[in-house]
Amino acid sequence: MKEMETFQYYQTDNELDLYICKNKKFKTNLIQMIILCQLNEEDASSNALIPFILYRGSKNYPSSRAFKIELEELYGAELSVSVWKRGEIQLLNFSLEIVNEKYLPTDELLLEKGLALLKDLLLNPLFTEEFFQQEKEFIIKEIKSIINDKYSYSLNRCFQEMCAGEPFSIYKLGRIEDHEKLSRDQVFQQYQEVIKNNRILFFVIGDVDEKRVYEKINNSFNFRHQVVKDYNNTIIINDVKGIKELEERLNVQQGKIVLGFRTGITRKDDLYYPLLMYNGILGAFPHSKLFQNVREKESLAYYASSSLESTKGLLLITAGIDFANYDKTRDIILKELEKMRQGDFTEEEFQWTMKSLINSFESTADNNRGLLAHYLLGVINHKTETIKDSIDELGKVKKEDIIRVGEKLQLDTIYFLNKKVTE
Amino acid sequence: MQKIYNDIIKERIYLKKLANGLTVMLMPRANYNKFYGIFATDYGSIDNKFVNPETNEVVKVPDGIAHFLEHKLFESEEGDVFSKFARLGASANAFTNYNMTAYLFTTSSNFTEATMSLLDFVQDPYFTDENVEKEKGIIAQEIRMYDDEANYQVYANLLNGLYHHHPVKIDIAGTVESISKISKEDLYLCYNTFYNPGNMILFLTGDFNPVEILEKIEENQYRKELVNYNNIKRIYPEEPASIREKVIVNKMDVSEPLFRLGIKEKNLPEKGKELLKQELGTGLLLDLLIGKSSILYQDLYDQGLIDDYFSNYYVLEKGYGYVIMGGKTRDPELLYKKLLDGFKIGGRTLKKEDFNRAYKRVLGEYVQSFNSFEAVATEFISYYFKDISFFDILDIIEEIDLDYLNKRYVELFQENNYVRSVIEKI
Numbered sequence: 001m002k003e004m005e006t007f008q009y010y011q012t013d014n015e016l017d018l019y020i021c022k023n024k025k026f027k028t029n030l031i032q033m034i035i036l037c038q039l040n041e042e043d044a045s046s047n048a049l050i051p052f053i054l055y056r057g058s059k060n061y062p063s064s065r066a067f068k069i070e071l072e073e074l075y076g077a078e079l080s081v082s083v084w085k086r087g088e089i090q091l092l093n094f095s096l097e098i099v100n101e102k103y104l105p106t107d108e109l110l111l112e113k114g115l116a117l118l119k120d121l122l123l124n125p126l127f128t129e130e131f132f133q134q135e136k137e138f139i140i141k142e143i144k145s146i147i148n149d150k151y152s153y154s155l156n157r158c159f160q161e162m163c164a165g166e167p168f169s170i171y172k173l174g175r176i177e178d179h180e181k182l183s184r185d186q187v188f189q190q191y192q193e194v195i196k197n198n199r200i201l202f203f204v205i206g207d208v209d210e211k212r213v214y215e216k217i218n219n220s221f222n223f224r225h226q227v228v229k230d231y232n233n234t235i236i237i238n239d240v241k242g243i244k245e246l247e248e249r250l251n252v253q254q255g256k257i258v259l260g261f262r263t264g265i266t267r268k269d270d271l272y273y274p275l276l277m278y279n280g281i282l283g284a285f286p287h288s289k290l291f292q293n294v295r296e297k298e299s300l301a302y303y304a305s306s307s308l309e310s311t312k313g314l315l316l317i318t319a320g321i322d323f324a325n326y327d328k329t330r331d332i333i334l335k336e337l338e339k340m341r342q343g344d345f346t347e348e349e350f351q352w353t354m355k356s357l358i359n360s361f362e363s364t365a366d367n368n369r370g371l372l373a374h375y376l377l378g379v380i381n382h383k384t385e386t387i388k389d390s391i392d393e394l395g396k397v398k399k400e401d402i403i404r405v406g407e408k409l410q411l412d413t414i415y416f417l418n419k420k421v422t423e
Numbered sequence: 424m425q426k427i428y429n430d431i432i433k434e435r436i437y438l439k440k441l442a443n444g445l446t447v448m449l450m451p452r453a454n455y456n457k458f459y460g461i462f463a464t465d466y467g468s469i470d471n472k473f474v475n476p477e478t479n480e481v482v483k484v485p486d487g488i489a490h491f492l493e494h495k496l497f498e499s500e501e502g503d504v505f506s507k508f509a510r511l512g513a514s515a516n517a518f519t520n521y522n523m524t525a526y527l528f529t530t531s532s533n534f535t536e537a538t539m540s541l542l543d544f545v546q547d548p549y550f551t552d553e554n555v556e557k558e559k560g561i562i563a564q565e566i567r568m569y570d571d572e573a574n575y576q577v578y579a580n581l582l583n584g585l586y587h588h589h590p591v592k593i594d595i596a597g598t599v600e601s602i603s604k605i606s607k608e609d610l611y612l613c614y615n616t617f618y619n620p621g622n623m624i625l626f627l628t629g630d631f632n633p634v635e636i637l638e639k640i641e642e643n644q645y646r647k648e649l650v651n652y653n654n655i656k657r658i659y660p661e662e663p664a665s666i667r668e669k670v671i672v673n674k675m676d677v678s679e680p681l682f683r684l685g686i687k688e689k690n691l692p693e694k695g696k697e698l699l700k701q702e703l704g705t706g707l708l709l710d711l712l713i714g715k716s717s718i719l720y721q722d723l724y725d726q727g728l729i730d731d732y733f734s735n736y737y738v739l740e741k742g743y744g745y746v747i748m749g750g751k752t753r754d755p756e757l758l759y760k761k762l763l764d765g766f767k768i769g770g771r772t773l774k775k776e777d778f779n780r781a782y783k784r785v786l787g788e789y790v791q792s793f794n795s796f797e798a799v800a801t802e803f804i805s806y807y808f809k810d811i812s813f814f815d816i817l818d819i820i821e822e823i824d825l826d827y828l829n830k831r832y833v834e835l836f837q838e839n840n841y842v843r844s845v846i847e848k849i
Contacts (some may be wrong), residue, residue, distance in 0.1 A: 025454040027432075027793050064724065068716035072780040075787030099787045103431060138730050144678035145751060150571045251676045251849055254567035285514070286505035296503065299560030302568055320568050348510075355512030355532075362456040362531035368794065 005365050006386050007203075007375055008210060012218040014225040019379070020213055021205045021371060028097050029111050029206030030368045033118065035092040036199045036231040036380065039167045044090060045174030046182055046190040049135055051081035051092050053187065056131040059124035061117065070117055074110050075099050079117070085172040087234035087266070087311025089380055092194070094118060097368075100207055111208065112216060119220050127191070132184040140180070143173050150252060154417045155316060158258040161246060162413040166235055168312050197228045201379065205368045232380060236313045238264035240410040247416045255323040256417040259333060261315040262410045263308070267381035271408070272310065273393045274401035278409075280353035281345050281402070282306050282336065283317060287352050289336045289345075294319055300329050311381055315409065323419055330414065341406040343399060350399065357394055361387050424637060429814045432793055436803070436814065437633045443644050444621030444651050447637060448803055450628040452796070458534040458629030459796035462541050463525035465808045466617035468597075469590040469742075474656035476616055481658060484613060485604045487597015490519040491562060492610050496526065496545055498554050504544045513537040521591050522740055523805060529796075534631060535639055542625070542643050548614050550607040563599045573846050576673065577681040581747065581844035584668040585687045588660035591743050619651045620644065624807060626800045659742055664689045671844045681846040682755040684762060688744030690834055694810045699819050700827075702739040703785070705746070705835065708828045709735045710781040712769045712836075713748060717777075719765035728758045741809060746835065755845045763838065770832045778825050789816060 007019040037047045061067045071077045077098040084091040098114045101107065146153050156171070163169040202221075204213050240262055265271045283290035283306030294304035304319035321329050339345065364370040365387045378384040385393070425438040437449040468490060472483045497504045497517070508515040513530030526545050530537045569575050579594060586592040596602075627636060666687050692698040713719050713735055723729045735748035752758045792798045803813045 023454075025452070028791050063721065065716055065718070065721040069780065072716050072784045076784030076791070077787065097791070099790045103433065103790045104786065105431070134725070134727065137727060141679060141730070141751070141753075146678075148573045148677045148681070148751070151568075253570035254564065285509065286503075287509040291505075295561055299557050300564070302561055302565035320564055322564065322567075352506070352509035356509055356514060359512045359514060359529065359531050363529055366455050366457045366796075 005371055010214045012221065014222055015227050016200050016202055016217070016221060016225065018202045018204070018214060018217055019375065020208065020210045021203075022208055022210055023205060024207050025366065026100075026206050026368050027103050028099050028368070029204065029208055030372065031096045031111075031114065031118065032203045032372055033094040033122070034201045034203070034376070035194050036201065037090040037092065037194060038229070038231050038233055039085060039088040039090040039170055041167070041170060041175075041178070043190060044170050045178035046187045047090055047092060047194065048083045048173045049132070049139060049179075049182070049187050050191050050194065051083065051094060052135045052139065053127055053131050054121050054125045055079075055081050056135065057126040057128070058120040059126070060120045062126060067117070067121070074113055075104055075106070077110070077114055083172050086377065086380060087232065087309070088167040089231055089234065089311065090172065094122065102207070111213075115216060115220065122195070123221075123223055125191070127184070127188050129184045132187060136179055136182065139173055140176050143171060143176055146171075147250075150250070150254075150256060150417065151320070154256040154258050154415065155318060157248065157417075158260045158316065158413055158415040159314070161244060161415060162260040162314075166237070168234075195223065196225055199227050199229070199231055200225065201376070203372050203376070205371060232382075234266075234312055236264055236266060237262055238408070238410075240412045243411050244413040246413070247418050249418050249420045251420050252417060253419070254320045255326060255419070256318065256320050257326060257329055258415040259317040259330075259411060260413040260415070261317075262412050263313045263315050263405070264408050265405065266313045267310045267377055268383040271401065271405055274397050274405045275308065276357060276394065277350070277353055277397050278340065278402050278405040279306050279308050279315060280357055281349050282340055285353065285356050287349070287356070289339070290317065290319070290333065293332055293336055294329060298328075298332065300325050300332070310377065326416055337409075341403070341409075343403040343406070354394065354397075358391055361391050361394070424633070427812070427814055431817060432790060434793065437637070439637060441620070441641060441644055443649055444619065445644060446624045446807065447640055448624060448626045448807070449631075449633040449636065450626070450799065451631055451633055452628055453630055455630050456531045457529055457796065458531070458537070458627070458631065459527065459529050459800060460538050460541050460625070460627045461525050461527040461800045461804065462545050462623065462625050463523050463804045464617055464623045465522070466524055466613075466622065467520055467522040468593065468595040469521050469659070470617065470657050471590050471593070472658040473616060474658070475612060476652040476655070482612065484609055485597065486593050486601040487562070487595070488605055488609060488613055489524055490596045491558065491602055491605050492613055493517050493519045493524050493526075494558050494562060495550055495555065495610060496548060498549055499544060499547060500549050507540050507544070508537065511537050511540065513540075515541075519595055521595060523808060525801070525804070534629060535636065538627060538636065539639065539643055542640070545618070546647060546649065548611065548618075550610045552607055555605065555607045555610065559602055562596060562602055566594070566596050566599055569594070569596065573675050573677045573681055576675065577683050577749070577844050577846045578747070580671045580673055581683045581685045581842060584671045584842040584844060585666055585685050585745055586743070587663055587667045589662040589743055590659070615650070616652065616655060620649050621651045621653060622655060624804050626804055628796050628800060662743070666840060666842050669842060671842070672847060673845070674847050674849045677846055677848050679751050679753055679848060680755045681749070682752045682758055683747055683749035683844045684759065685842045685844070686746040686835055687840045687842070688739065688746070688835065689840070691742060691744060694741060696811065696815070696819060698739060698809055699806070699811045699815065700822060701831070702737060703816065703820050704823045704827050705737045705739070705831055707778065707781050707785065707823065708773075708831050708835075709737060709746065709748070710784065711773055711777045711828065712766055713762070714781065716780065717769065719762075719769055722765070723758065723761060726761070728752055728754065728761060755843070759843055766836050770836055773825055773828055773832065775825055778828065782820065785820065786817070
């Protein structure tokens with residue numbers, strides 16, 4: 001195996017956390033700045049608006065168009081802002097990817113110019129009433145538009161019902177009714193607050209000079225900042241009181257069944273790698289039980305798979321099926337889960353899954369955003385790991401550990417997206 | 424073996440056409456863990472009418488068959504192909520589009536074995552009445568999934584409005600009804616016609632020795648007795664230059680209307696450099712008119728008519744081409760009117776400085792695409808099928824100037840070429 005990518009940690013004088021991964025294989029430099037916020041009802045909506053309002057204009061770039069012009073001048077640098085949710089953490093992302101000038105007919109220091117733009121966006125925003133009003137309208141429309149994609153919609157609805165009353169049920173962009181009540185000043189105040197007190201991460205991945213990048217960020221992002229707020233208070237629930245089964249009807253051609261489980265296992269737990277193996281044998285790959293039994297044997301679905309939320313400790317199974325096959329599909333899925341609980345899987349299934357997971361970790365190391373996502377999950381769960389650490393941990397998993405995962409797993413909610421009955 | 428080095432990208436590609444007709448492209452990449460292999464045939468959903476090479480008769484096959492065939496090649500006499508890759512720690516997949524069908528793997532170990540498995544499963548079809556029947560339920564659910572995807576439907580409807588007869592208007596997967604008619608004989612006919620080595624490319628990339636892997640590939644290929652039909656005859660219907668329908672409106676469960684504007688291309692270069700020049704030039708023209716840094720884009724955004732997901736692109740293939748742009752909007756008709764007005768103003772005043780900036784963006788995005796094995800491989804293959812090398816892009820783009828964009832604007836941006844597709848809220 002080749003030498004695997006590692007991140008070097010630096011802290012700036014004003015407590016920004018900087019992780020640099022120096023690496024020759026990428027033709028671009030990726031810089032991602034992430035503000036970590038606790039996900040809660042009071043702040044979720046105003047937090048979510050912040051990145052979008054900042055991207056509307058700053059002192060040196062007074063409009064979105066001014067930003068876009070400068071980005072094109074930097075050979076089509078890509079700046080995107082987004083909001084993520086991992087466990088009960090809301091992450092405000094500012095991601096900038098710039099081609100390394102080594103591969104361009106120019107001597108311009110593109111990375112430095114990119115950092116200057118990012119700094120202006122973050123620290124010198126115009127934050128006008130007009131920008132606020134427009135972005136509020138857009139974000140409300142964006143929240144409503146989840147329904148346009150029935151796959152994401154069904155997953156989101158299952159999470160929402162399953163975790164009703166927990167912060168996790170809040171959508172990453174907040175709630176429409178809260179947005180409607182917000183004022184520009186409230187959001188601006190929230191912006192000042194998170195910039196000053198929240199944990200802020202910087203990731204840099206590319207063929208860079210680490211020392212210079214550190215100094216550049218330390219010198220130019222030298223605003224008043226001190227971490228006083230904790231960001232990860234995710235509540236992990238282990239025990240489930242009764243299975244919720246619910247159905248919703250829309251104008252659709254395909255039914256979508258989603259089963260939500262509590263694993264009680266997060267990234268930092270000893271059972272995390274056994275859980276990855278469990279999920280792999282059950283439903284992450286084409287050789288997995290769900291694909292083989294729901295799709296290949298019974299022709300019930302095109303997709304049938306399972307996935308993990310490893311900060312909140314959830315597992316989700318989903319399949320797109322004919323409306324009439326709901327009971328049949330659910331029963332097959334439950335039968336496969338029972339097999340998992342009893343350790344009824346072969347040495348081959350175990351080995352194939354192990355190899356497939358290693359392949360997927362090693363491939364992740366070849367993708368700058370994948371690499372970042374992997375390391376970020378470790379950071380926010382207080383257990384930083386390189387790709388190599390993950391592969392080593394995975395190699396220690398035994399069959400008994402996977403059975404223990406099966407014993408902990410509890411079905412919480414079954415959601416079914418059904419068609420509307422025509423009168 | 425031919426070697427081509429690109430001194431901007433600083434990468435090298437090795438090319439060889441084997442004695443059996445198969446084209447092999449190898450792109451070694453230092454420092455990477457991952458290997459990626461893709462084996463593609465110049466055969467997509469639009470190739471639904473052709474001359475049967477054995478009988479010389481013209482045949483029309485059921486819609487969706489190229490995609491159906493892609494699913495069925497994953498079946499072998501010994502069982503399913505996915506498990507062969509899983510055993511190697513590799514993961515396999517495939518896709519079918521309008522113009523090509525491709526089979527691929529990624530792996531971080533057993534690269535040679537994975538490459539051989541890829542060649543072997545694609546070159547060893549195993550269709551039975553039973554396994555063909557079994558697939559119909561699975562693909563029916565794939566089609567239903569797309570039926571519910573509003574963003575796909577608004578696009579499919581647009582193509583249906585642009586074209587009278589060209590098969591690009593037909594869904595790649597066909598319909599539940601059309602696939603129900605597919606038999607194993609149909610599949611063998613399509614397979615035998617289009618899956619011969621002369622119609623295919625193998626592209627490999629990762630940290631490997633090109634000479635060693637080429638040896639293994641030749642050994643593998645020369646062991647097999649593969650029939651080569653040198654003269655595949657595809658038959659496409661006569662397509663009028665005019666559009667079929669101006670406006671297509673449909674209703675679905677969406678939050679607000681989805682809008683696409685399409686412009687039908689009448690100027691269709693056969694292949695090669697002319698085609699690439701037109702593709703790149705029209706892309707630049709779109710950037711100037713409605714790209715993210717255009718005045719029109721900012722105006723429409725400020726008026727709340729488009730959001731940050733509004734996008735545009737240009738497609739140019741052998742025999743068809745179109746511009747497509749759109750997103751979600753509060754008012755499709757107002758947006759349409761404003762776009763039309765905006766093009767008129769923008770088209771009259773294409774500026775050199777905007778052109779230079781758009782050029783820089785294209786250059787940067789081209790370099791960036793080399794971060795992705797998947798993107799590079801797919802680009803090299805699809806351009807090769809059009810007689811173009813993906814490495815030539817930087818040379819061709821030098822031939823494009825503002826005059827060329829002005830000429831393209833006049834040819835393309837004519838209201839009678841426009842089609843709009845709208846999905847309204849139920």
